[in-house]
Amino acid sequence: MTEDIMEELRISTVKRTERIRISVNGRETYAYKGETVLAALHAAGYRVLRRDKNGQARGAFCGMGICYDCLVTINGIRNQRSCMFEVEEGMEIAIDEP
Amino acid sequence: MSPNKYDVVIVGSGLAGIVAANRLADYNLEVLLLDENIHIGGQILRRIPQNLGVGAGREPSQVRRIGFRFIESVKEKKIRVMNRTKVLGIQPEGELLIEEDEKRAYTITADIILFATGARERFLPFKGWMLPGVLSTGAVQILIKGSGVLPAKEILIAGSGPFLYAVAYEFVINKGTVLSVLEQTMLLDNISLIGRLLYQFPKFTEGLRYLAKLLISGVPIRYGTQLIEARGDTGLTEVVAARVDRSGRVREGTEKVFKTRALAVGHGFVPNIELPQLAGCELEYSQDKGGWVVRVKDDLETSIERVYAAGEITGIGGALKSITEGNLSAMGILHNLGKVSENEYISHLQRLSKERRHHLAFGKCLNTLYKIPHGAIRSIPDETVICRCEGVRMGDIQKAIANGYDTPGALKRILRVGMGTCQGRICGPVLYDILSAYREIPAHDIPPFSVRVPVKAVSCGSLIS
Numbered sequence: 001m002t003e004d005i006m007e008e009l010r011i012s013t014v015k016r017t018e019r020i021r022i023s024v025n026g027r028e029t030y031a032y033k034g035e036t037v038l039a040a041l042h043a044a045g046y047r048v049l050r051r052d053k054n055g056q057a058r059g060a061f062c063g064m065g066i067c068y069d070c071l072v073t074i075n076g077i078r079n080q081r082s083c084m085f086e087v088e089e090g091m092e093i094a095i096d097e098p
Numbered sequence: 099m100s101p102n103k104y105d106v107v108i109v110g111s112g113l114a115g116i117v118a119a120n121r122l123a124d125y126n127l128e129v130l131l132l133d134e135n136i137h138i139g140g141q142i143l144r145r146i147p148q149n150l151g152v153g154a155g156r157e158p159s160q161v162r163r164i165g166f167r168f169i170e171s172v173k174e175k176k177i178r179v180m181n182r183t184k185v186l187g188i189q190p191e192g193e194l195l196i197e198e199d200e201k202r203a204y205t206i207t208a209d210i211i212l213f214a215t216g217a218r219e220r221f222l223p224f225k226g227w228m229l230p231g232v233l234s235t236g237a238v239q240i241l242i243k244g245s246g247v248l249p250a251k252e253i254l255i256a257g258s259g260p261f262l263y264a265v266a267y268e269f270v271i272n273k274g275t276v277l278s279v280l281e282q283t284m285l286l287d288n289i290s291l292i293g294r295l296l297y298q299f300p301k302f303t304e305g306l307r308y309l310a311k312l313l314i315s316g317v318p319i320r321y322g323t324q325l326i327e328a329r330g331d332t333g334l335t336e337v338v339a340a341r342v343d344r345s346g347r348v349r350e351g352t353e354k355v356f357k358t359r360a361l362a363v364g365h366g367f368v369p370n371i372e373l374p375q376l377a378g379c380e381l382e383y384s385q386d387k388g389g390w391v392v393r394v395k396d397d398l399e400t401s402i403e404r405v406y407a408a409g410e411i412t413g414i415g416g417a418l419k420s421i422t423e424g425n426l427s428a429m430g431i432l433h434n435l436g437k438v439s440e441n442e443y444i445s446h447l448q449r450l451s452k453e454r455r456h457h458l459a460f461g462k463c464l465n466t467l468y469k470i471p472h473g474a475i476r477s478i479p480d481e482t483v484i485c486r487c488e489g490v491r492m493g494d495i496q497k498a499i500a501n502g503y504d505t506p507g508a509l510k511r512i513l514r515v516g517m518g519t520c521q522g523r524i525c526g527p528v529l530y531d532i533l534s535a536y537r538e539i540p541a542h543d544i545p546p547f548s549v550r551v552p553v554k555a556v557s558c559g560s561l562i563s
Contacts (some may be wrong), residue, residue: 011272014146014246034147036136039245047230047249047359048332054489057332059230061486061524063237064141065134066218068519068555069228069486080200083240084182086136086147098332 006030009043022091037082037093038063038070048098049082057098104130104178106431107194107208109185109373112140113417114409115214116168117424118431123175125437130178130206132196134554138179139169140216141236142417144244159304161417187551188377192404195551203560210404210431213374213392214424217367217410220389220527222257222282222470223492225327225482227363231334235265235364248274250360254337256280256325257364259468260305265362266317267308276317277356280339282346282365282474283467285321291463324474326353328361337361346473366468368527369411376549378402383542385469386462387413389527390546396451397430397443398423406430414468415461422457426450475528475535484532485525487518495529499536506530506547519555522547 006029010016018033024046031040038060041049048057049072060070065084073094074080082093106122108115111133119131131138137147143165172179180198187195192208219234226232233249235257241247252275255266266276281288292305312319326338326348341352367388371381374392380401382393392400392407400407408423429450433443478484480493490513503512506522506529515529516522522529526547534541 008251009248011242011246011248013272016246035245035247036241039241039247042241042249043247049230052228052489056228057230058228059333060233060237061228062219062234063240064218066520066523067486083237084134084136 006044020087020089020091022087022093024093025095025097026092031087033087035087037072037074037080037085037087037091040087041072041082041093041095046095048096050096102204102206104128104206104208105435106130106210106212107132107192107206108212108214109194110140110214110216110409111135111138111172111179111181112214112216112409113142113165113168113420114216114424114427115140115212116165116172117421118212118214118408118428119177120168120171120175121425121428122431123172123177125432125435127435127437128178129176130180130208131172132180132183132185134182134184136181138172138181139165141240143169144240146244146246161421164421165417184554184556185373186553186556188373197552197556197560200557201560203556210406210434211377212406212408212427212431213377213379213400213411214407214409214420214427215370215373215411217369217388217414218523220365220368220468220470221363221524222324222365222474223478223482223484223525223528224325225479226329226334228483228486229328229330229334230332231330231359232328232361232363235261235362238362239265239268242268242272248272249362250358251275252277252358253360253362254278254280254356254358255362256282256323256337256339257362258282258470259364259366259464260308261364261366263305263308263312265364267311270311270315270317276312276315277358279312279317279319280323280325281319281321282324282342282470283321284344287344288321288467291466324348325361325363334359334361342474342477344471346471346475347477365470366465367410367414369414370523371411371546372521372523372549372553374400374405374407374411375546376551376553377405379405379407381546384413385541386465387415387458388461388465388468389530389541395430397433397447398427399430399434404434413458413461414465415457416464419454419457419461422450422453426454470531472531472535475531478532484528485513485515485518485522487520487524488514488516490515490525492532495532496536499533504533504537505545506533507545509533510547516547521549521554
């Protein structure tokens with residue numbers, strides 16, 4: 001993914017320091033220190049995060065750890081709320097493909 | 099003191115929690131401040147960790163500036179802070195079962211517990227509200243304020259009450275496009291109430307500033323308009339909305355389609371009462387306070403001795419109420435522990451109670467703006483999903499009510515509504531409204547879901563540890 005697209009949803013007036021490498025389903029991408037996993041996924045263009053038990057695509061909803069809709073796999077641990085974790089260098093995130 | 103025993107354990111580090119912690123720490127008490135989030139400050143004080151003191155590239159509001167100073171002083175004082183920590187259960191004698199960092203569960207003991215668990219959002223379900231791209235208004239604000247990321251370049255914002263304008267303002271000043279703000283209530287109803295608010299509460303001019311910015315930016319605001327359907331295959335692509343009459347019923351033939359990849363929805367706030375409920379604290383229902391709240395005495399002690407409640411859980415009323423109640427609960431606790439004289443206690447109690455009454459009156463106006471009319475509840479179509487976790491639909495719920503399953507508990511047992519991972523936190527308040535509308539009984543006659551340990555989802559690994 002090109003840099004332009006990666007920065008499209010990031011608010012330009014926000015001061016960002018440390019750029020961090022993460023991967024989503026094995027694909028290398030980047031995020032910035034302090035971003036939640038959810039924010040980093042949105043900025044990288046991922047809004048579908050999982051399929052529910054009926055096979056329907058689901059993404060984030062409440063954004064504050066209550067609804068459990070934004071569940072992803074982080075470093076091999078399943079069912080983590082992406083809104084409640086911040087990105088870390090080398091973090092491996094796995095989501096259901098849309 | 100042993101590391102797992104404290105004079106006061108404060109659950110929730112939003113404004114009420116940090117204000118109380120600060121005051122209590124001045125009296126040489128062992129204070130533990132617990133919060134499930136990564137950073138302290140709760141929802142109102144969210145900010146980008148790299149931009150300490152500056153919210154999303156803008157100067158923070160006055161209330162946020164005050165709050166940031168409280169956070170700084172929590173860090174300077176001898177207050178133990180545990181982030182990423184959930185309270186799973188409360189046992190008698192002040193024992194709390196907690197889970198640290200999604201990994202380790204154990205118990206701690208508190209001489210006094212202060213609940214400051216805040217609020218979450220209220221929703222009015224519509225067809226397709228589970229599609230990726232449909233977010234809560236709070237989620238949008240958190241993405242912007244906490245991470246500096248917009249969920250999309252363009253957004254449609256819908257629901258009721260002043261928070262819609264706050265989020266729209268935030269979106270616009272950060273170079274996003276707001277296609278429209280759809281407000282369920284009628285313009286006329288808003289004007290009369292807002293006029294009264296402006297007269298009584300100068301604080302409300304903040305709302306006018308938002309509104310002015312939206313008008314200047316050319317954001318269309320449509321009153322008396324409600325969401326009908328969110329459409330898309332694997333994610334949101336378009337939204338259908340229509341005009342409603344005063345009672346909340348949809349007017350046929352007024353549908354309008356918006357092309358958008360993002361939709362923010364919200365109808366105000368409901369208190370997070372689950373933990374106090376589990377501790378056995380008496381609740382009360384008050385429309386003016388935003389639904390089921392924790393019943394408190396003048397100094398914010400609950401019906402259970404040595405258990406206090408402060409902030410949104412005693413009534414939705416905003417940031418200033420939380421600051422007042424943080425101070426008031428701290429005075430109650432200090433008096434309970436014999437740390438302040440009777441005279442000092444009474445003079446503070448009088449001053450803070452007066453402030454509190456003012457904030458409750460403001461909250462009453464706020465909660466009126468957020469009220470969802472019964473007509474709107476009755477117009478939810480049969481196929482609309484109410485419980486997002488278990489996929490329970492309006493038609494199933496209506497049928498069950500007609501068959502005599504007429505309490506939240508009975509509906510839960512027969513339909514699994516509210517039994518998923520969120521434990522009824524999202525659908526519960528809607529379900530109470532549905533029961534009230536269909537049984538034509540007042541909301542205070544509908545008891546909320548009962549709660550059990552663990553109050554929040556926990557991994558088996560944590561419990562084994």
